Amino acid sequence: xxxxxxxxxxxxxxxxxxxxxxxxxxxxxxxxxxxxxxxxxxxxxxxxxxxxxxxxxxxxxxxxxxxxxxxxxxxxxxxxxxxxxxxxxxxxxxxxxxxxx
Numbered sequence: 175x176x177x178x179x180x181x182x183x184x185x186x187x188x189x190x191x192x193x194x195x196x197x198x199x200x201x202x203x204x205x206x207x208x209x210x211x212x213x214x215x216x217x218x219x220x221x222x223x224x225x226x227x228x229x230x231x232x233x234x235x236x237x238x239x240x241x242x243x244x245x246x247x248x249x250x251x252x253x254x255x256x257x258x259x260x261x262x263x264x265x266x267x268x269x270x271x272x273x274x275x
Contacts, residue, residue, distance in 0.1 A: 187266045190254040195247065202246035206239050 210218040214231075218239070222232035258266045 183267055186261065187254065187258050190257055191250070194250040194254045194257070198246040198250040198253075199243070202242050206242045210235065210238065 207218055218235045219227040219231045220235070221227065255266050255269055
């Protein structure tokens with residue numbers, strides 16, 4: 175069995191990840207908090223051990239915030255790959271056109 179060759183990640187791509195992820199995380203946090211407050215009328219239950227936090231609220235917040243954070247991470251990763259491709263003219267290491275299918 176052939177050993178998989180490790181791909182070295184260029185510094186530019188390493189910098190683009192956080193540059194896209196940090197703003198996306200901030201936007202997602204504000205969006206999640208604001209949406210929860212508008213829908214429920216009270217702040218999200220960020221600490222499930224706090225008195226007065228019900229299981230349904232804690233589970234709903236976990237599901238909603240988890241889905242939004244995953245979507246934000248996806249947007250940040252796709253954005254970093256797009257910017258990298260525009261700057262360098264090639265896809266980032268480990269990403270190929272065939273992996274879209």
